Amino acid sequence: MAAEVECGKARLRCAFFVSHKHRLCKMIPSAGCRYCGEHAACEPDTTVGQQRKRIPCPLDPKHSVYADALQKHLKKCNSRERPLPVYYMKNINTEESDDEEDSDNNDTLPLHTEEVAGLIAKIERFSEDLAGEIPHCILLHESLREPLKQAGSGPAWKHLQQQASILGNLEHLALLRPGHCFVEFGAGRGHLAHWVQRALPANKRAHFLLIDRSTARFKVDGKHKQGAGEFERLKIDIQHLDLRKVPKICHEGFPVVGIGKHLCGSATDFALRCLAEQLPNLTNHVQSDSGIEVPRAEDQDTWTAGVGSQVLRSESQDWSRKGSSVAGLVIALCCHHRCRWRDYVGKEFFRARGLGCKDFSRLCRLSSWATCGWGRGRNGTEGHDPVGETTCPFESQLDLDVNTRVALGQQCKRMLDAGRVDFLRKRGFEATLKVYTDPTVSLENILLTALPRKVYC
Structure with missing residues (x-):
């Protein structure tokens, strides 16, 4: 009997064969149809019960639509062109290259043994100019202690370890407090902002902006109905984001804290420009046009409730921009290639x-x-050396052992990060690199932190 029921379930499934999964589609078709709505375009016109023809959507052929309802569908299709938001400014966080050759496609540029050998010599000279070892600052925020115990081991535990240390560093820098706008760049599912919210007092004001260029599945946004702060998700590439025009920043005047976990490659550079070049630094004192002194973020909840806020907003229309300053940033770096x-x-x-x-x-x-x-071998065992099996000839010709290659890769990453630290320092920040988690948790274990230099009026 159970076998018949299972067989009956199988017959109800869509008849479309998903080749890359080597199985039939698991969706359930409508009565009298062999294919589900996603694959209904495969249904023959003569199929019983299929009186209307389905065609691939012209905006996105991954889904189909009834031919006689095409015009109605195009008005609400998720793949349709939409009006650009007010905070969209094309390429605002990048700049045109003045070099004859650019490196948009690093993976396709040819590498020759002689050139790489010369570059290694430059790396070794360059590394002598850099300060000593990157300091370790592996912290654990109290709010994640219990979740870490419940997570056990595995990927979830490793992510929590990293988030716990990022929150610990935020607290160490006095950035984990109410009265801020936490901007999570490359938010994905939004776990980092979620734990920041959980670490804040539930009865205090805060705001969270989650920035990502794509829509992530299994987001944790639904868990934010209770607790401190308001959440807003912006679907935009950081390359085109003008923070000055985001309503919550330009009208509310929250001091901005930039956060990110494993912000890949150029996305980190976009985020740094977004913070350091668009918004002013939050100094120890901000003088208004009327001469009233505005305190730092820790006192803003009390201060903005008083008369001073009303005076500033009435006498200085530019107060919103003065209030929206960068209080600091904490970004875990990733994918320098x-x-x-x-x-x-x-x-x-x-x-x-x-x-x-x-x-x-x-x-x-x-x-x-x-x-x-x-x-490391394919099964994770130690001691496997891929020299001789690589498709890049120069790697075997250089005759470098595993430890030397790993050390050179780390030096390259550090050189790239040193340029970012220099960029921030020239724009009024005290920027540092820290080892924020153990390499056994993540090999991408460097954290970039920055605070505005203290300026006393």
Whole structure:
């Protein structure tokens, strides 16, 4: 009997064969049809019960639509062109490259043994100029202690470990407090902002902006109905984001804290420009046009409820922009091989040391040596050396052992990050790099933190 029921369930399924999954589609078709709505375009016109013909949507052929309802569908299709939001400004966080050759496609640029050997010599000279070891600052915020115990081990536990340390560093820098607008760049499912909210007092004001260029599945946005702060998700590429025009920032005047976990490649550079070049720094004192002194973020809840706020808003229309300042940033770096010279913020730093676009492209390629799994076999066992099996001939010709290649990859990453630190320092920030988690948790374990330099009026 159970077998018949299971067989009956199988007959109810869509008849479309999903080739890359090697099985039939699991969706249930309508009565009298063999295919579900997603694959209804495969239904023959003569099928019983299928009186209307379905065609692929012209905006996105991944789904289908009834031919006689096409015009109605085009008005509400999720793939239709939509009006650009007010905070969209094309390429505001990048700049045109003045080099004859750009490095948009780092992976396709040819690498020769002689060139790489010369670059390694430059890396070693460059590394001598950098300060000593990156300090370790592996912290654990109290709000994640219990979730870590419940997570056990595995990917979820590793993500919580990283989030716990990021929150610990936010607290260490006095940024984990109410009265801020936390902007999570590359938010994805929004877990980092979620834990920041959980760490804040439930009865205090805060705001959260989740920035991502795509729609993520299984978001945790639904868990934010209770607790501190308001959440807003902006679907936009950071490259085109003008924070000054986001309503909650330009009207409310929240001090901005930039956060991010594993912000890939050029996305980090976009975020740094977005914060450091669009908004002013939050100094210890801000003087209004009327001479009233505005306190720092920790006192803003009390102060904005008083008369001072009303005076400022009435006498100075530009107060919203003065209030929306950068209080700091904490970003976990990732995927340096996906950086592009056109978008990179540390070009001045590189040029001052005789390095240009081509050197940058090769550095990005070599940076992957730090995380590409040298010394680990496909089953995760140690001691496997892929030299001789690689498709890149120069890697075997250089005759470098595993530890040397990993060290060179780490030096490349550090050089790229040093340019970012220099960029922030030239714009009034005290920027530092920190090791925020153990390499066994994540090989991408460097955290970029920055606070405005203290200015006393």
